[in-house]
Amino acid sequence: MEKLIINGPTPLKGEVNISGAKNSAVAILPATLLIDGVCTINNVPNIMDVKLSCQILEGLGAKIKWIDKNSIEIDTRNITNTIAPIDLTRKFRASYYLIGSMLGRKKEIEVGLPGGCNLGARPIDQHIKGFEALGAEVEITGGNVRATAKHLIGSNIYMDIVSVGATINVMLASVLAEGTTIIDNAAKEPHIVDIANFLNTMGADIRGAGTDMIKINGVKSLKGGQSYSVVPDQIEAGTFMLAAIASKGDLIIKNCITKHLECITAKILEIGGNVDMNGDKLRVWCDKRPSKAIIKTLPYPGFPTDLQPQMGVVLSLAEGTSIINESIWESRFQYTNELNKMGAQITAQGKSAIFEGVTKLSGASVYSTDLRAGAALIVAGIAAEGRTEVYNLEHIDRGYENIEEKFRNIGADIVRVVE
């Protein structure tokens, strides 16, 4: 078993480069199934979820060639299977994008019900509603999802809930459908725009991504023959921004889209931190104890749920009493038990948590319960006094590229060891 050992506290200082967005890459890779050709994807984060996605694509007949550690050439001319490697699809959430892509490409697909972080109930009813509106039949049996269609025909689809996954999945299924599809009450996250840009680069006709109404005019085929670069990871950038604040450090965060970080910047400024945006980089620093805040997680451009645990670390060290209301996931406060082992004073109940700010955290052995919880515990370990051991690294490795190396390069005393 691997663990991270962190000795703190260390004020983080220096420059960090942001990788391509995980949640974009895990949708763009299945989206290549819509292409009858070859394409190259650059700025791909080298993480477990991407490696799994590649294995699944290979299981369906795609040919994958890693050009370097962040670029992949994908040949999807010969897609032979319509049953995805079931065990692999159960390992992560984004395998649900195979349904939209393969419905478009082959009108048929079977995948395992998607797994991923345990954040409470994660239904896919809005995905299914969209596929059915386009003319597909979807059946869930024996823990698998099987979707088939004779024809896919464009439709007007109103999403009952703002869902990132359902918006992308229905967009994927409608790219090669006959006629026009309109997705109303669509999610607006940066990676939705990124998937639409990728598909348009390959020959699709998608308009309005990034607004709450997306219009997809079906095209006959996607030919590929192009390269595309994945957008920088908003959540990785936000994780380092909050690490700078929690550790009272001073960081330059490079290769990011500062517009995507405005929702985080606003809260950092409110609690007394500093942010200076400059082109594709920003400086974040903090030289005093942050002050309390009230946070509610919301779909983009609201405060992202995927930065809620990292913000929780900052607020556990802030002056005064803070409140976080988690409005997206039922069960995203599991990390607070671990932070309390480090001396935090957090009371979490249902979808709310109260943070009585403490002046210091102390090192302890802690367990990541999911991906962002794991990132938050690393940040806490860097800010805490003494030795912290973080376990269950498989969650963290799913979504962060070289996380300990990136933190070490900005001064953290962090090593990975095999126990």
Ligand code: EPZ
């Ligand atoms: C995506 O999950 C991300 N995952 C999550 O990132 C992120 O937390 C989430 O969006 C919200 O931003 C990927 O992109 C792979 P949703 P997704 O559909 O698409 C409910 C991380 O740490 N809902 O926007 O699965 C759902 O239960 C992860 O990187 C339905 O009720 O999230 C939730 O309450 C974790 N029915 C809300 O909508 C549906 O059919 C938003 O979920 C779909 C969703």
